Amino acid sequence: MPLAIELKSITKRFGAFVANEDVNLAVESGKIHAIIGENGAGKTTLMNVLFGLLQPDEGEIWIDGEKKSLPNPAAAIDAGIGMVHQHFKLVPSLTVAENVFLGMEIRKGGLIDHAAQIKRTAELSKQFGLQVDPTERVGLLSVGIEQRIEILKVLARGARIIILDEPTAVLTPQESRELFQTLRGFVAQGMTVIFISHHLEEVMEVSDNVSVLRLGKNVATRPTAELTKSDLVQLMVGRLVSFDRLPRTPTIGKTVLEVEDLWARDDRRLPALRGVSFGVRAGEIVGIAGVAGNGQTELAEVLSGLRSSSHGSIKLNGRTITGASAREIRAAGVGHVPGDRLVRGVDRNASISMNLLMGRQDQSPWSTHGIINRNYLLEQTQALIKRFDIRARGPESTAKSLSGGNIQKIVLAREFTGSADCLLIDQPTRGVDIGAQESIHGEIMRQRDAGKAILLISVQLDELIRLADRILVMFGGTIMGEISGDRVDEEEIGMLMAGVVPEPRSNTLGAA
Amino acid sequence: MSDRFDSLFGQGLAILFALGLGALVILTVDESPVRVFVTLLNGAFGSPERIAGTLLQTTPILICGIAACISFRGGLFNIGIEGQLFMGGFWATWVGFSFNLPPALHLLLAMAAAVIAGMAWIAIPAFFRARYKTNEVVSTILANYVAILFTSYLTINWFKRSGGQSETPPILQSAYLPELFSFSRLNWGLVIGLVLAVGVYLFFTRTSRGYAVSEMGANPKFAEYGGIDIKKQTFLVLIASGAVGGLAGGVEALGVHHRFMEGFAPGFGFDGVIAALLANGNPIGTIFTALFFGALRSGSLLLEVDTTASREIITVIQALIILAVSAQITIRRKASDSTAGERRWKF
Numbered sequence: 001m002p003l004a005i006e007l008k009s010i011t012k013r014f015g016a017f018v019a020n021e022d023v024n025l026a027v028e029s030g031k032i033h034a035i036i037g038e039n040g041a042g043k044t045t046l047m048n049v050l051f052g053l054l055q056p057d058e059g060e061i062w063i064d065g066e067k068k069s070l071p072n073p074a075a076a077i078d079a080g081i082g083m084v085h086q087h088f089k090l091v092p093s094l095t096v097a098e099n100v101f102l103g104m105e106i107r108k109g110g111l112i113d114h115a116a117q118i119k120r121t122a123e124l125s126k127q128f129g130l131q132v133d134p135t136e137r138v139g140l141l142s143v144g145i146e147q148r149i150e151i152l153k154v155l156a157r158g159a160r161i162i163i164l165d166e167p168t169a170v171l172t173p174q175e176s177r178e179l180f181q182t183l184r185g186f187v188a189q190g191m192t193v194i195f196i197s198h199h200l201e202e203v204m205e206v207s208d209n210v211s212v213l214r215l216g217k218n219v220a221t222r223p224t225a226e227l228t229k230s231d232l233v234q235l236m237v238g239r240l241v242s243f244d245r246l247p248r249t250p251t252i253g254k255t256v257l258e259v260e261d262l263w264a265r266d267d268r269r270l271p272a273l274r275g276v277s278f279g280v281r282a283g284e285i286v287g288i289a290g291v292a293g294n295g296q297t298e299l300a301e302v303l304s305g306l307r308s309s310s311h312g313s314i315k316l317n318g319r320t321i322t323g324a325s326a327r328e329i330r331a332a333g334v335g336h337v338p339g340d341r342l343v344r345g346v347d348r349n350a351s352i353s354m355n356l357l358m359g360r361q362d363q364s365p366w367s368t369h370g371i372i373n374r375n376y377l378l379e380q381t382q383a384l385i386k387r388f389d390i391r392a393r394g395p396e397s398t399a400k401s402l403s404g405g406n407i408q409k410i411v412l413a414r415e416f417t418g419s420a421d422c423l424l425i426d427q428p429t430r431g432v433d434i435g436a437q438e439s440i441h442g443e444i445m446r447q448r449d450a451g452k453a454i455l456l457i458s459v460q461l462d463e464l465i466r467l468a469d470r471i472l473v474m475f476g477g478t479i480m481g482e483i484s485g486d487r488v489d490e491e492e493i494g495m496l497m498a499g500v501v502p503e504p505r506s507n508t509l510g511a512a
Numbered sequence: 513m514s515d516r517f518d519s520l521f522g523q524g525l526a527i528l529f530a531l532g533l534g535a536l537v538i539l540t541v542d543e544s545p546v547r548v549f550v551t552l553l554n555g556a557f558g559s560p561e562r563i564a565g566t567l568l569q570t571t572p573i574l575i576c577g578i579a580a581c582i583s584f585r586g587g588l589f590n591i592g593i594e595g596q597l598f599m600g601g602f603w604a605t606w607v608g609f610s611f612n613l614p615p616a617l618h619l620l621l622a623m624a625a626a627v628i629a630g631m632a633w634i635a636i637p638a639f640f641r642a643r644y645k646t647n648e649v650v651s652t653i654l655a656n657y658v659a660i661l662f663t664s665y666l667t668i669n670w671f672k673r674s675g676g677q678s679e680t681p682p683i684l685q686s687a688y689l690p691e692l693f694s695f696s697r698l699n700w701g702l703v704i705g706l707v708l709a710v711g712v713y714l715f716f717t718r719t720s721r722g723y724a725v726s727e728m729g730a731n732p733k734f735a736e737y738g739g740i741d742i743k744k745q746t747f748l749v750l751i752a753s754g755a756v757g758g759l760a761g762g763v764e765a766l767g768v769h770h771r772f773m774e775g776f777a778p779g780f781g782f783d784g785v786i787a788a789l790l791a792n793g794n795p796i797g798t799i800f801t802a803l804f805f806g807a808l809r810s811g812s813l814l815l816e817v818d819t820t821a822s823r824e825i826i827t828v829i830q831a832l833i834i835l836a837v838s839a840q841i842t843i844r845r846k847a848s849d850s851t852a853g854e855r856r857w858k859f
Binding site: 349 | 718719720721723724727730731734735736737739740741
């Protein structure tokens with residue numbers, strides 16, 4: 001089988017840090033090749049080298065049997081490589097066709113030839129089975145369709161080798177399946193796909209070959225069919241990790257958080273929550289499942305006082321906290337692990353200790369008469385670094401110098417050690433590697449066992465299945481249904497996530 | 513630690529680069545750059561009198577720089593310090609010549625008037641920034657012109673000293689800010705500035721309120737999430753910055769001129785903003801950058817006497833420094849993978 005891409009002994013250093021060390025990668029032409037690895041394993045660096053965004057310190061890049069140097073992305077595009085980034089770069093006010101041809105507009109007499117662009121977009125759309133309306137404005141479209149446009153952009157630039165960075169992170173299970181269909185269509189037409197993912201099931205389902213990176217080195221490249229999911233985990237982490245539902249004892253107490261008929265608007269003033277009602281009891285983890293953008297973020301923001309509700313009531317321990325400020329809600333006993341930890345959860349440029357201080361800077365013994373108690377802060381920081389196993393050089397390390405998992409541990413260390421008896425946890429392991437995921441899950445279970453009422457919002461179903469006592473599925477700002485955590489049918493949840501109420505079925509034993 | 517070194521090193525390099533370019537400019541007017549720089553140094557530090565003269569120029573720049581530091585730390589950009597200084601200077605003078613009071617009390621009231629005038633002058637921009645997110649850069653910069661023309665109008669049309677000059681009557685001795693030495697007009701304003709610099713530094717590094725302001729400046733969403741009242745704090749930070757800007761005017765009026773006149777304090781407010789920028793918003797660092805600008809100003813006096821170069825050369829060099837430093841800041845921001853809208857002023 002000819003090789004579409006061959007990377008030979010790629011080494012890339014950032015100062016003293018080696019992101020890729022002597023990495024070899026051979027991607028067969030006409031195959032779907034998955035690249036997996038923990039965060040910081042060097043996947044993104046390697047792909048950026050391949051796409052000309054970074055220059056390797058050592059090593060060679062061969063494309064279709066020819067040695068190439070790729071000084072910039074333009075050179076990579078010329079060589080037939082296209083990259084679909086995790087975060088889409090589309091202009092919402094432009095149409096689909098305009099976005100596809102942005103920067104390489106088809107011109108006629110110095111003006112943009114809109115008709116030709118629309119025609120070409122429709123042709124590409126048809127050829128590759130990526131259904132879009134070329135004349136629609138992007139701002140009105142769903143995430144799944146935005147991704148199709150990103151892929152069309154790459155195809156319009158003549159890519160024969162397509163790199164997708166975590167493409168399924170924002171999709172519903174159904175949308176993911178459609179994407180896989182598209183990818184299989186690509187290889188059927190002789191193209192090559194490189195697929196970066198965290199989701200092992202997906203890798204097992206869609207890829208022909210898989211390469212595993214660990215700590216900047218590649219540890220294995222095998223045909224996917226020869227491997228099991230647990231083999232992959234072991235290769236990635238270097239040890240055995242279990243992803244089964246965590247064992248638990250019933251510790252459920254009185255209702256702590258009570259939400260009734262809650263309505264709220266999003267940043268565009270459109271309704272994001274439409275009459276949400278539920279309760280969370282002490283010692284219980286209530287999971288919120290749903291595709292990102294169905295009101296989960298707004299729910300967490302309203303509950304933590306960062307967004308105002310337009311109707312309905314929120315009660316904490318029987319006391320109404322509707323309309324209270326973030327400060328008052330914190331004081332009333334709500335801890336919040338925000339979904340976007342780099343934006344809300346930490347100040348990336350500040351030290352660990354300064355990040356741990358947030359929200360309690362006015363409380364004794366953290367400060368006395370308005371003066372920060374530096375010794376106490378330092379002691380506490382050291383203790384929390386130890387207890388939460390934050391891998392850092394010391395209390396003065398800046399947050400941005402840490403990996404995603406360790407940054408998340410700072411947030412947990414701060415929010416879990418306050419006096420809160422209700423915890424709002426939004427995407428606790430997004431972008432966090434498997435080793436840290438395990439310890440974060442353990443910490444959340446300990447909080448449950450300590451009698452905290454926990455609302456856990458996650459777009460990862462396996463996380464909810466592992467942790468939640470009950471799962472509520474959100475779609476379009478409403479709760480579509482409730483499923484007990486120990487009897488989950490992924491198909492049923494998937495349908496609820498897509499806004500379809502499934503037919504009642506007798507078989508609820510889970511799709512094992 | 514190495515961060516701090518990097519930034520100091522970078523700043524130094526930027527200044528050197530600007531001086532180098534300045535040397536080229538001096539060559540174009542057929543003067544020796546070495547002679548110009550030596551004259552500058554001599555003019556700024558050549559004798560106790562000249563050092564005092566330099567410190568006299570440094571004082572208002574320092575106090576204005578501290579005012580700028582306060583707003584920078586909160587992620588805000590008070591560029592209206594010039595206007596606050598004019599208002600502070602005018603109203604301190606007004607208290608100084610309108611009332612007859614015991615010495616300490618008179619001085620204190622005149623200073624208070626300066627502070628209140630500075631706060632009042634930023635109150636409207638501060639309110640609109642806090643309540644409606646109106647860009648404070650635009651509103652404070654516009655307020656500058658109004659302040660300068662308004663104080664000029666008051667001076668000429670309401671409080672002009674009988675006979676000649678466009679200036680107010682002199683203030684009474686009881687409102688003088690005492691001089692430090694017999695041989696110079698250098699006064700206690702310098703001490704006020706130094707104490708203020710240390711105080712503001714400690715406020716930001718040691719107190720919980722200072723922490724809250726710093727985090728609001730570094731990452732407002734994080735601060736909001738942590739329960740900090742962004743609107744209220746934005747208003748207060750700008751008011752505090754304006755208060756110090758007004759104080760700078762009071763010190764200038766009560767310590768140096770003992771009256772208010774047109775062109776009362778040319779560009780001290782803007783120099784202060786630049787000094788604070790050069791020091792990365794650190795009030796301690798601002799002491800040194802303010803001294804640098806003070807030395808340029810006072811050294812340039814001798815320049816015209818001893819060389820064929822004109823004072824405008826100094827303005828050119830200053831502009832080059834600003835250019836070099838802002839270019840350096842931009843490059844650094846681009847190099848660090850900063851998220852959108854993030855501003856950081858490091859200590």
